[in-house]
């Protein structure tokens with residue numbers, strides 16, 4: 001009843017937000033009910049879903065500090081079956097504020113417990129760091145989806161990320177699994193892309209989704225229109241990649 | 257004597273490390289003495305300069321917590337005139353450790369004061385966040401160089417970054433300036449690139465460097481060989497872009 005998936009990787013710009021927004025929208029298009037929580041102070045997932053009016057709306061910050069419940073800050077979006085918990089500027093200060101709170105790592109987990117039954121999938125878009133916002137997300141999640149950009153630097157941070165996942169499994173959330181590893185911005189014309197993809201597959205084996213997301217400018221254009229790519233250009237290679245990923249996730253639903 | 261420049265932008269993957277490494281190497285090639293400080297726990301600037309053995313070497317973490325001086329952790333690199341202060345895994349925990357220290361924002365500034373006279377330029381590669389590691393860097397710097405990827409999401413975070421720069425100017429470092437804004441991963445075939453570049457120029461005016469860095473796979477390949485791009489492929493568009501940027505910086509040296 002309702003799977004919670006954190007989309008995380010402390011390396012910047014690897015496609016976390018693009019994956020969270022477009023996978024959530026693709027699953028919603030297949031009539032799964034989906035919630036997207038934006039845990040990144042940059043609030044890119046908000047604009048990816050057309051929610052530009054961030055500063056005047058309460059969001060996940062107010063939930064973390066106990067001023068609001070998740071239900072109170074949840075918004076519907078232009079995509080049916082897809083709801084959003086927005087981020088706002090106050091979230092920038094949350095990392096420092098959380099440090100001295102009791103049970104600081106489980107604030108999000110406790111908040112999500114009240115709503116997880118309402119959704120088939122809850123995705124959490126994480127910021128590019130391994131701080132308390134990402135720790136809260138990993139503690140609240142059933143599994144972590146790791147986007148890996150097909151670039152050299154993107155491979156380097158993986159051991160730190162896996163160390164953090166292990167730390168969370170041991171101390172905060174023993175049931176956390178790896179949902180899968182997603183290769184993003186893959187350009188089959190470049191040796192670099194091919195090499196990094198090969199290395200990721202030999203490192204992660206069957207954990208690598210068979211769906212691979214190609215580099216496709218439509219994925220970069222869609223957020224400027226406030227739309228997921230399946231509403232902006234459903235025939236584009238980027239949209240097809242995320243629809244394939246969604247159907248791979250749905251196929252997994254049936255596995256015992 | 258000696259200019260300290262932080263390379264910062266909380267948006268992930270915009271080319272901070274690529275800029276810090278390649279601009280530092282290009283200035284060193286013009287016989288300026290340069291120091292590069294890696295303030296990112298991912299330690300990508302280290303591998304970009306061929307320093308792969310990070311975990312057994314003390315680095316900037318030991319400096320921030322007062323165990324070592326900057327001079328003690330400084331390494332020479334394969335590029336003449338270019339020295340490196342490495343990052344290591346311990347830096348991941350530094351943000352939380354710094355929170356409760358006295359004068360936590362000025363640790364780096366005090367450390368740099370002892371060595372700034374030894375170098376013409378000191379660059380600081382920042383992590384993708386506005387936390388205490390970036391605050392330390394902005395407090396220690398004379399100026400901030402802001403790489404902007406030619407993508408929609410990259411424009412969104414600029415107001416938060418400028419707010420933080422203003423906060424630092426008012427409370428921690430009144431002489432902090434904007435060194436310039438650098439357009440990165442520019443692809444002249446894409447409308448998106450052209451639009452973002454136009455918007456950045458209308459927002460920042462003459463602060464935008466005339467040198468623009470094109471999207472060029474050689475910039476992504478060079479770090480896997482542990483070399484700056486001018487040592488890996490000096491004729492590539494990426495290398496030419498950073499050499500032009502270096503000469504623009506050198507031209508500014510002569511301005512009163």
Ligand SMILES: Nc1ncnc2c1ncn2[C@@H]1O[C@H](COP(=O)(O)OP(=O)(O)OP(=O)(O)O)[C@@H](O)[C@H]1O
Pocket residue numbers: 011012013014015016017018019040044126127128184185186213214215216217219220221223238266267268269384407408409410
């Ligand atoms: N497959 C793709 N093809 C082309 N562009 C892409 C693709 N995936 C993402 N992008 C673009 O690349 C940039 C980085 O992606 P995105 O912002 O989703 O990464 P992120 O990991 O969320 O970044 P951050 O670390 O800042 O949170 C964005 O401008 C996005 O539009």
Ligand SMILES: Nc1ncnc2c1ncn2[C@@H]1O[C@H](COP(=O)(O)OP(=O)(O)OP(=O)(O)O)[C@@H](O)[C@H]1O
Pocket residue numbers: 010011012013128151152153154267268269270271272273274275296300382383384440441442469470471472473475476477479494
């Ligand atoms: N002009 C360019 N052309 C092609 N690839 C580039 C260019 N600049 C950077 N890259 C590649 O894009 C990725 C992101 O760049 P880089 O790691 O320098 O960004 P960053 O801002 O330092 O990221 P982070 O936020 O994680 O610190 C890297 O894999 C890098 O090799």
Ligand SMILES: [Mg+2]
Pocket residue numbers: 016017018040044125126127
């Ligand atoms: Mg993001």
Ligand SMILES: [Mg+2]
Pocket residue numbers: 272273274296300381382383
């Ligand atoms: Mg970097």
